[in-house]
Amino acid sequence: MDLSYTPAELEFREEVRAFIRDNLPESIRAKAGLSANYHGQDVRTWHRILNDRGWAASHWPVEYGGPGWSAVQRYIFMEELLQAPAPEPLSFNINMVGPVIYTFGSAEQKAHFLPKIRSLDYWFCQGFSEPGAGSDLASLRTAAVRDGDDYVINGQKIWTSTAHEADWMFCLARTDATAKKQEGISFILIDMATPGITVRPIITIDGEHHTNEVFFDNVRVPVTNRVGEENKGWDYAKFLLGNERTGIARVGLSKGRLQRARRLAELSEALDGKLSDDPFFRRRCIELEIELKALEITALRIIDRQRKRNDGKPDPASSILKLRGAETQQFSAELVAEVAGPLGLAQTHGGHVPWQEFDEADLTAVLGAVPNYFYSRAATIYGGASEIQKNIISKAILGL
Amino acid sequence: MDFELSSEQSMLKDGVDRFMAQRYSQDARGRFMAEPEGWSRDNWRQFADMGLLGVGFDEALGGFGGSMVDTMIVTEAFGQGLVVEPYIGSAVLAGGILRHSEFAGREDIVADFVQGARILALAHEEEGARYLLSHVSTTARQVGDRYVLDGRKVNVIAGDSADILFVTARVSGSVRDEKGISIFAVPKDHPGVTIEPYLGIDGSRHAAITFAAAEIPATAVIGQPGHGFAIVERAIGDGIAAVCGEAVGLMDAMLKTVVEYLKTRNQFGGPLGRFQALQHRAADMYVATEQARSMAIYAAMMTSDANDLERRRAMSFAKVQIGKSLHFVGQQAVQLSGGIGVTDEYIVGQQFKRSTALERQFGDVDHHLSLIDHLDRRR
Numbered sequence: 001m002d003l004s005y006t007p008a009e010l011e012f013r014e015e016v017r018a019f020i021r022d023n024l025p026e027s028i029r030a031k032a033g034l035s036a037n038y039h040g041q042d043v044r045t046w047h048r049i050l051n052d053r054g055w056a057a058s059h060w061p062v063e064y065g066g067p068g069w070s071a072v073q074r075y076i077f078m079e080e081l082l083q084a085p086a087p088e089p090l091s092f093n094i095n096m097v098g099p100v101i102y103t104f105g106s107a108e109q110k111a112h113f114l115p116k117i118r119s120l121d122y123w124f125c126q127g128f129s130e131p132g133a134g135s136d137l138a139s140l141r142t143a144a145v146r147d148g149d150d151y152v153i154n155g156q157k158i159w160t161s162t163a164h165e166a167d168w169m170f171c172l173a174r175t176d177a178t179a180k181k182q183e184g185i186s187f188i189l190i191d192m193a194t195p196g197i198t199v200r201p202i203i204t205i206d207g208e209h210h211t212n213e214v215f216f217d218n219v220r221v222p223v224t225n226r227v228g229e230e231n232k233g234w235d236y237a238k239f240l241l242g243n244e245r246t247g248i249a250r251v252g253l254s255k256g257r258l259q260r261a262r263r264l265a266e267l268s269e270a271l272d273g274k275l276s277d278d279p280f281f282r283r284r285c286i287e288l289e290i291e292l293k294a295l296e297i298t299a300l301r302i303i304d305r306q307r308k309r310n311d312g313k314p315d316p317a318s319s320i321l322k323l324r325g326a327e328t329q330q331f332s333a334e335l336v337a338e339v340a341g342p343l344g345l346a347q348t349h350g351g352h353v354p355w356q357e358f359d360e361a362d363l364t365a366v367l368g369a370v371p372n373y374f375y376s377r378a379a380t381i382y383g384g385a386s387e388i389q390k391n392i393i394s395k396a397i398l399g400l
Numbered sequence: 401m402d403f404e405l406s407s408e409q410s411m412l413k414d415g416v417d418r419f420m421a422q423r424y425s426q427d428a429r430g431r432f433m434a435e436p437e438g439w440s441r442d443n444w445r446q447f448a449d450m451g452l453l454g455v456g457f458d459e460a461l462g463g464f465g466g467s468m469v470d471t472m473i474v475t476e477a478f479g480q481g482l483v484v485e486p487y488i489g490s491a492v493l494a495g496g497i498l499r500h501s502e503f504a505g506r507e508d509i510v511a512d513f514v515q516g517a518r519i520l521a522l523a524h525e526e527e528g529a530r531y532l533l534s535h536v537s538t539t540a541r542q543v544g545d546r547y548v549l550d551g552r553k554v555n556v557i558a559g560d561s562a563d564i565l566f567v568t569a570r571v572s573g574s575v576r577d578e579k580g581i582s583i584f585a586v587p588k589d590h591p592g593v594t595i596e597p598y599l600g601i602d603g604s605r606h607a608a609i610t611f612a613a614a615e616i617p618a619t620a621v622i623g624q625p626g627h628g629f630a631i632v633e634r635a636i637g638d639g640i641a642a643v644c645g646e647a648v649g650l651m652d653a654m655l656k657t658v659v660e661y662l663k664t665r666n667q668f669g670g671p672l673g674r675f676q677a678l679q680h681r682a683a684d685m686y687v688a689t690e691q692a693r694s695m696a697i698y699a700a701m702m703t704s705d706a707n708d709l710e711r712r713r714a715m716s717f718a719k720v721q722i723g724k725s726l727h728f729v730g731q732q733a734v735q736l737s738g739g740i741g742v743t744d745e746y747i748v749g750q751q752f753k754r755s756t757a758l759e760r761q762f763g764d765v766d767h768h769l770s771l772i773d774h775l776d777r778r779r
Contacts, residue, residue, distance in 0.1 A: 001402060001403055001404065001405060001406075001409070001469045001697065001700075001701075002401060002402045002701075003401060003403075003697065003698065003701040004401065004701075005401055006401070009401070072401055279773065282773050282776070283769050283773065286769055286772050286773060286776070287720070287769065289717075290695075290717050290720050290721055291691075291721075293695070293698065293717055293721075294691040294692075294694045294695050294698075294721050295691070295694075297694035297695070297697060297698055298690055298691060298693075298694045300401060300403070301403050301693075301694060301697075304401065304402065304403045304404070305403070308404065317690065320686075320687050320690055320691075323687060324687060324691070387680070389683075390679065390680040390683035390684070391676070391679070391680075391683075393683035393686055393687070394679035394680065394682055394683045395679075397683075397686060398655075398659050398679075398682050398683065398686060399659070399663070400659065400662060400663065400673040400674075400678075400679045400682060
């Protein structure tokens, strides 16, 4: 048993750190440092810089353009990105649709889509949730009806994040209305430029446009855009949701927020000196730090176990990482918001804020803190709500 | 990075697990506790035969390994079965004094201990200390080639069984100073030493030990006079790591008991385990246990870290997580067991008592959070 990284792994960490330092554009770095929202163009720019280095698709097989890294290297890479901080490669492309295509797709699909997914020439969004199908995803109703060589798609998706940036969608649609609910679903790739698609923004409680509703009105999609077999889409979706979950705790993100909370606390007055000297504040920071240390080691343990088992199946224990990871993301966002105090309560959208106390960077951190806290509440809801993760643990691990 | 046990460690684990399965039923445990010393000498001999008493010492000292991971393997198995023998008190704490010091005759003591021929104890805690490690009011006054010890120690594990007591006493400074503490090796039945055994709430055996003008030869000082704190701190650090291992085993056992109960206890026409409120509680217990396991591994790795500040900070990190997890898992184990959970007879009741004791041993959550803050202000 050995908790330390090997010299080669430490060297790798330095290599990643240096690359980010030397190549991350200053404008993106500034936004990243303040948890400000990236523009689509920021994500594209940075994703392509990583892709040119061969690092965009960190866990893909080498034959499809992956760098051939170990699980530990991938973990180090993600942590360095989050801590830098820098945007992650687009998860929809790299963690979600890419692996489904190289595992279940046709030769033509692999040849056409994988390079464009990796380079972000195609930006994919995820068409899973529907108004009537949230945690109970398999009850989705969007229908794909066969008509010659096409599917004709009608229905509605919701919570479709980045649909307004996307070139393509990977979509679950019902291809057999008579089968049991999990058995009549197919996995279909849809060009967002196809006639009949309407994208309508949903503004979230942080005042930002992250997500959307998407409506399908007789949208014709060639049958060749279906991945894998007809009516087997549920299996592919389960594969997708269980794939590469070890980075999901996003420990680096919370560590970055903790640093920011401590930094802002040094600037903030408290009853008896600076807030950074307040024992209660310090205690909360320490408790978060301990939680993050435990989470980091748990993530490494799960990676290590997966590496040794090497069967490619998701480990139900990774539900710990989603569960506690989301909670620590929320706790850290809340901590920054509390440090921001009353000055953080100013509305930042479409208004002028006359605070004169801070320099620009700290002011942006203060003003972004409460919106970030608001949006952090989504972390325990998306990607399998916390309650779903507890269902998984109690069934798959405890046998209840 | 690697979380796998070596083949020797796997064998060690198999051996201890087998011993526990064969020897340590709840009934047997009750019989061991009823023995004169509150634990079984026969078990201790088996520990010696299995090599368990040597795992904490490296080979140069006459042991079989010296890695804290080995010790954790043993204490984790012991935690699962609520072992009452004073393994942590003797092998880890008193053993820690031997590991982290140098003095004439040390190898002989280790050799005897590893064979099970001598029991060791650390007499350090005092009534007024709460969890403060440097609190030593027991005094050692030098008179010629002897020291005269006066004071009183409490919570001494195996205090009434020990052949040698390692006793901390102050040669200079004030009660809470880290400087000025010496460690003395005091043999059993020494004049001026009174030992009063008592029972802990978890059925474990402790002693209060009074020193009244007890004369100890200057040759019995371990390490540099006045510089004992660093040795005690290392020994207690090892103790924290060992307790973390025990706690993880204990939480595993509580979770297992509870899950089994939820599967078999029928109410409202079916097993309790079909209710989501209870499933989610059990899932939370599982998460708390796994987070504790991660920090127990961290503690075991960090006991050998040469940087004092980082090592102490890591031990406190681990003890905070372990304390929080124990608190949650222990209370929920009782809750999910229903009425039987608050009986003295049921295993969960016994486990809860032990978990409560472990929460406090070497410092509770509040203490270690304060200690981390204290260390951070010095960084």
